[in-house]
Amino acid sequence: MPAPAAGTGPSRAVVDDGDVAGLGKARAMAFLAPALLLISLFLVFPALWTLYLGLTNYRLSGSAAKNPQFVGVDNYINALSDDRFFNSLGLTLLFVFGSAVIGQSALGFAIAWTMTRVRKSVRAVVEFFVLLAWIIPSSVTTFLWYAMLDRSNGTLNAMLSTGNTAWLLDYPLQSIIVFNTWVGTAFSMLLFSSALASVPPSQLESARMVGAGAWAQFRDVVFPHIRGHVLTNTLLITLWTFNTFTPYLLTAGGPDDRSNILPIFIYRLALNDGALGQGSAISLIMIIINLVIATVYLRLLKERKS
Amino acid sequence: MTRKRFFAAAAGLLAGTVALSACGSSSAPSQATDQNADAKEVTLTITANAVSGGKNAAGADWITNYVIPKFVEAQKAKGVTAKVNFQPNGVDDQAYKTKVSLDLSTGQGADITSIDGIWLGEFADAGYISPLEDIVGKDKVQAWDGWKQIKPAVQQLTTYEGKQYGVPDGTDGRVIYFNKKLFSQAGLPADWQPKSWDDILDAARKLKKLPDVTPLQINAGKAMGEAATMQGFLPLLQGTGQPINKDGKWQGNSQGVQDVLGFYSTVYGSEKLGDPLLQQDAKGRDKSFQEFSQNKLGILIESDYLWRSVINPSKGVSPMADRDSSVGWAKIPAQAAGKGPNGADFVSMSGGSGEVINPKTKYPQQAWELLQFMSSADAIKARIGSTPQISARDDVNGEILKADPLLNYISTEVLPVTAYRPGLADYTQVSAALQDATGQVAAGKSPQDAGSAYQKALEGIVGGNDKTFK
Numbered sequence: 001m002p003a004p005a006a007g008t009g010p011s012r013a014v015v016d017d018g019d020v021a022g023l024g025k026a027r028a029m030a031f032l033a034p035a036l037l038l039i040s041l042f043l044v045f046p047a048l049w050t051l052y053l054g055l056t057n058y059r060l061s062g063s064a065a066k067n068p069q070f071v072g073v074d075n076y077i078n079a080l081s082d083d084r085f086f087n088s089l090g091l092t093l094l095f096v097f098g099s100a101v102i103g104q105s106a107l108g109f110a111i112a113w114t115m116t117r118v119r120k121s122v123r124a125v126v127e128f129f130v131l132l133a134w135i136i137p138s139s140v141t142t143f144l145w146y147a148m149l150d151r152s153n154g155t156l157n158a159m160l161s162t163g164n165t166a167w168l169l170d171y172p173l174q175s176i177i178v179f180n181t182w183v184g185t186a187f188s189m190l191l192f193s194s195a196l197a198s199v200p201p202s203q204l205e206s207a208r209m210v211g212a213g214a215w216a217q218f219r220d221v222v223f224p225h226i227r228g229h230v231l232t233n234t235l236l237i238t239l240w241t242f243n244t245f246t247p248y249l250l251t252a253g254g255p256d257d258r259s260n261i262l263p264i265f266i267y268r269l270a271l272n273d274g275a276l277g278q279g280s281a282i283s284l285i286m287i288i289i290n291l292v293i294a295t296v297y298l299r300l301l302k303e304r305k306s
Numbered sequence: 307m308t309r310k311r312f313f314a315a316a317a318g319l320l321a322g323t324v325a326l327s328a329c330g331s332s333s334a335p336s337q338a339t340d341q342n343a344d345a346k347e348v349t350l351t352i353t354a355n356a357v358s359g360g361k362n363a364a365g366a367d368w369i370t371n372y373v374i375p376k377f378v379e380a381q382k383a384k385g386v387t388a389k390v391n392f393q394p395n396g397v398d399d400q401a402y403k404t405k406v407s408l409d410l411s412t413g414q415g416a417d418i419t420s421i422d423g424i425w426l427g428e429f430a431d432a433g434y435i436s437p438l439e440d441i442v443g444k445d446k447v448q449a450w451d452g453w454k455q456i457k458p459a460v461q462q463l464t465t466y467e468g469k470q471y472g473v474p475d476g477t478d479g480r481v482i483y484f485n486k487k488l489f490s491q492a493g494l495p496a497d498w499q500p501k502s503w504d505d506i507l508d509a510a511r512k513l514k515k516l517p518d519v520t521p522l523q524i525n526a527g528k529a530m531g532e533a534a535t536m537q538g539f540l541p542l543l544q545g546t547g548q549p550i551n552k553d554g555k556w557q558g559n560s561q562g563v564q565d566v567l568g569f570y571s572t573v574y575g576s577e578k579l580g581d582p583l584l585q586q587d588a589k590g591r592d593k594s595f596q597e598f599s600q601n602k603l604g605i606l607i608e609s610d611y612l613w614r615s616v617i618n619p620s621k622g623v624s625p626m627a628d629r630d631s632s633v634g635w636a637k638i639p640a641q642a643a644g645k646g647p648n649g650a651d652f653v654s655m656s657g658g659s660g661e662v663i664n665p666k667t668k669y670p671q672q673a674w675e676l677l678q679f680m681s682s683a684d685a686i687k688a689r690i691g692s693t694p695q696i697s698a699r700d701d702v703n704g705e706i707l708k709a710d711p712l713l714n715y716i717s718t719e720v721l722p723v724t725a726y727r728p729g730l731a732d733y734t735q736v737s738a739a740l741q742d743a744t745g746q747v748a749a750g751k752s753p754q755d756a757g758s759a760y761q762k763a764l765e766g767i768v769g770g771n772d773k774t775f776k
Contacts, residue, residue, distance in 0.1 A: 060407045061425070062731040065432035151583070152593075169583050254529050255586025256749045271404045273738055274428075 047287060054281035060274035068277065075281035085282065087257060088265040092242060095177060095261050100241035101234060103181030108188020108233075115189075116196055127189070134186035142249035145179055149250075168251050172259035176247035184241070188233055195229035196222070228301065235297040239290060262286055339443040343671045348381065349389045350669060350676055353406070354420035357396035364621055366394050368689040377679050381672075390676070400531045410434035410664065417667040418677055423463035423474065423658050424532075427731040430466045436665040437469035442674040452681050455699040459726070463698075464660035466729060472662035473681045474698040478609040479720035480541055480654045481635040481712075482506070488604045489634070491516055496634060501651065502642040503545070503569055506605065510579040513604040520581045523594045523606045524573050527585040527745025534585075534744050535737040536655055536727075537607045542566040544653040544725055545640035551728035556736055558774035559761035565641060567743060567753035574748040585748040592623070599624035607638060609657075613712045614693050621693055635712060637719060647725070654724040658698070696721075732768055739763040 023031070054075050058068035079085045111130060115123045133141065148155040151166035168175050199222050207217045223230075245263045253260035253268055260268070266286070270279025342348075352369055356362035374390045381388035393416055395402050403425055409415035411434060421429065429435045438447045447470065453461070456474060464472040486496050492512040500506045506522070513521035525538040543550060546562030557563060574582040584590045595616045597603040606612070617626040617633065626633065638653050640646035646653045661680065667673045679685055686702045689695075694710040696717055697703055707713045727733060743760040747753055765771050 059432075060404070060411070061428035061432045061434065063431040065407075065411065065428075065434075151587075166583050166587070168588075169586050250588075252529065252588040254527075254588055255583075256527075256745065271408075272400055273735070274404075274407070 047284075050280045050283050050287070052280075053277055054284050056277045058277040058280070060271065060276055062274070064277075071277070075278045076285070078278060079282050079285060084257060084260070084265065088260050088262045091173060091259065092261045094173060095180070095247075096238055096241045098173075098177040099180035100184065100237040103177060104184045104188045104237050104241075105230070105234060107181060107185045108190075109192045111185065111189045112192035112196055115193065127193075130186045130189055133182055134184065138183070138246045139249060141183065142179075142246060145250060149175060169255050172251045172255060176250055176259050176261075179250060180241060180244065180247065183246070184237060188237065191229055191233045192226065195226040199225045231297055231301050235294065238293055238297075242290060242293070243286075339441065339446075339670055342669050345669060345672070346385065347387045347389075348669050348672045349391070350418070350667075350673055351391045351393060351416040352418045352420075352676075352680075353393040353395065353416035355395045355397065355399060355402040356420075357394035360396035361623070362615060364615070364693050365689065366392070372688045373676075373680055373685060376685075377676055380679070386672075388672070398531060407432075407434065413666050415664050415666070417664050417669065417673045418661050418680070419664065420475070420659055420661050421472070422532075423660055424727050424729065424733060426464060426466045426471055426660075426662075427729050428734060429662075430471060431731045434665075435471050435662045437471055438663065438674070439469070441663050441665055441667070442670050446671070446674060450678055452678065452683075452699065455683070455701050457700065460658065460698050462726065462729070463658040464662070472660040473677055474658055474660040475681065475686075476695055476697050477656050477658035477721075478611065478696060479656050479716040479724050480537060480607060480609045480638060481716065481720060482605060482607050482638050483598070483612060484509075484605045484634045484636070485598065485601055485603070485632060486634045487601055487632045488513060488516060488519060492604075498634060499636040500639045502639050503542075504642075505639065507572060507579065510573070510605060511577070514577070514579060516604075519602055519604055520584070520597060521604045522573055522580045523584070523598070523603055524570065524580060525585070525591065525594075525607070525744075526570055526574070526741075526748040527590075528738070528741050529586060529588050529590050529745075530741065531591075532737060532741075533591050534741045536657060537609070538570075539566060539740045539744055540655045540725075540727070541607060541638050541653055542569060542641075544655065545638070545646055547640075547645055547647055549647065549725060549728075550736070550740075551730065551733075552775065555773055555775045556732075556764055556768055558764055558771070558776050559757040560776040563743075563760065564753055564757055567747050567756055570744055570747040571753050575750075580748075582748045582750070585745060596624045599626040601632075610696065610713055610716055614695055614710075618693060635715065637723070646723075650723055652723050654720045656721065656724040656726055660698075735767045736764060739767065 019025075019028075021028075053068075055070060055072060056068040057064050057071045057074075059065050111126065115126060118126075146168070147153075149167040151157070151164050151169070154167070156167060157163060157165055203221050204217060207221045212220065243263055244261075245267065247259060247261065248264045248267065251259040253264040262282070263286075266279045266282050269282065270276050352373070354362070354365060354369065356366035356369070358366045358370065360366075369392045374392065377390055378388045395405065397405075399422065403422070406415065406419055406421065407429070410419070410429070411432070426435075452473070460474050460477050461470070463474040463477065464470060482500065484498055489496060489498060489509075492509075492515065494509055494512055498509065500509065510521035513519055524542075525534040527534055530538070540550060543557070543562055543566050546565050548557055548560065548562050550557050573580040574585070584594055587593060594603060594606065595612065598606050598612075599617050599622075613629075613633070613635075616622050616624055617629050619625050619627050619629050640651055640653055643651050661677055663670065663673045663677060681698070683699060683701050686697045686699055687706065690697055690702070690706055694706045694713050696707065696713055703717060707717050739760055742763065743756040746756040746759070761771075761774070764774055768774065
């Protein structure tokens, strides 16, 4: 809030109490209450409930379903001494890095960048197809991908003449990375398209006039304008990818846990094996990792602003 | 800035908790047995892992086209308007179990649910199901004339700690199937009966010489689920002489377990008598069925389910037009002659399913009437008349099974030597550990490593090595 110019009158007190709208505390709270209630109901309560379940041996069936016992931090100790947990964590990081940070961001940007210099009709067609991958229900797309990557009658093997290569079994993590890149690129593309539209053409023009090459133009003109978008985009797709469950429909975490990313690990542990308490504990660890990721990105955003 | 931070924090929280937020325990005492007993309008729901045109299609069609209309008609004659719904499912047994557990745990779920006998202990311990006498009344349960048609061994399928929780609807038996066409090409006899594990391996080695043929399929691994335990590990373990659970103790990494894992290692190891990738495929079991029906797989251990529901020329998922002439079967041999339990030469495993009544049903008496109707001789004949199956009822079996050579074989030759899984709440977890061990060996791990990992997992499940034996 800019300081008022001197002499505008002594009657206006200049107290920055943050009450810009002039609502007063009570009315402000009344406005916030519905949102807070929803957040408590759907976010805070489930998180606390997860925390509670994670401290018990609660199971989907059997006597521990009826009378769960309090087991303290046993579930956490089990998780942190379990090779399968670290295997899943490692796979998840690779998966996020490969399919979100590299795959979706880079491909999304590349498409958006290319589309700035083609005819409108071409652009409409390309965007339509990229969006299609995003909006078709995942049960349908996974079925199509399963058919494409299948060992015995797969389209990919027919196209590449690769015989009976079992893509989903020999390259499970690579397969779901490519798949997830394909699904999610649309979001990055849309976001970067609008970001690139905000780069003033005059600045690009000037850069070209002084002889800047494509890379220099990108680095010195385009990037400073879209840096905020890059961070926002990376934050969102990182969190989404970290928590996506769709690859389950392709590989079910297998073979031999080689595509067992954390959400699938938790699902199999909690619902297939019925270990809900143990699953809750790992869910909470996942929540914390999510919060850490979010905080790091927000720090970066803040640095940019100041 | 703060708003954005809050948004991100919220997004993080939401993402992580969705998976498990809805889980909590609920258990309320069941209501009076005569609740709504005189109702003039009744709504009941049946669920099973069956769907018209897909999994167990015959069972689904039977419920929709026979059970529901006939029951509604019978009720109408009594002046009661009954509305019966069927909730079909067509998924892996594991996914079906998860769904049913979640339904029952929230006090919802169908009034009559079909469950695998092996889930009974877990469901009962969790309070998801109750003894029939608590739901509908002891006199009403005992009054049913169907009980005397069901053998005690079969009644055990729906019995837990001495109490009857439902009505069994059938049992099964496992045999070793083989493709006679491939056998004749490989110079093997059409009346093959292996007498030891080595006989199986020798036949597989001969089949190996045929082009594009997988000689042998012994289910392994997590992706196969219970099929890896029931059609793979347990019949083999039975052949070493010791059951998986004896006198309340579970078999750990014993010599028998090592022998079984060694057999897996021979099958999926360097000789490649089986296809290790098929064991890792999320849809591996269905694919193995498909290969068998297309004459690409030589030998396979399965229950009668394969015969009547998968390769059935008229109703199967992977129909085999010449099933009757080209599929052979034999008893599963022990490791070597006389190595089975009590010196048995041949072994098998049996399971079965049954129907239970939801303790939270609004119409306990009517649900019991419906269940009795579904388990009546006429209804079962209608169900299995066209695709014979070993039913729970002796009167029906006597009439129906003679017509089908395989089922007749199983009921006369296999059921006398078969064994049932221990109906203990820990069983499914032990089974999962066995699936892991077999899957690891199929993927190339040594039997020693897989065996010690199994021992460790087992001790974690049952609580210490004083509850295991070697």
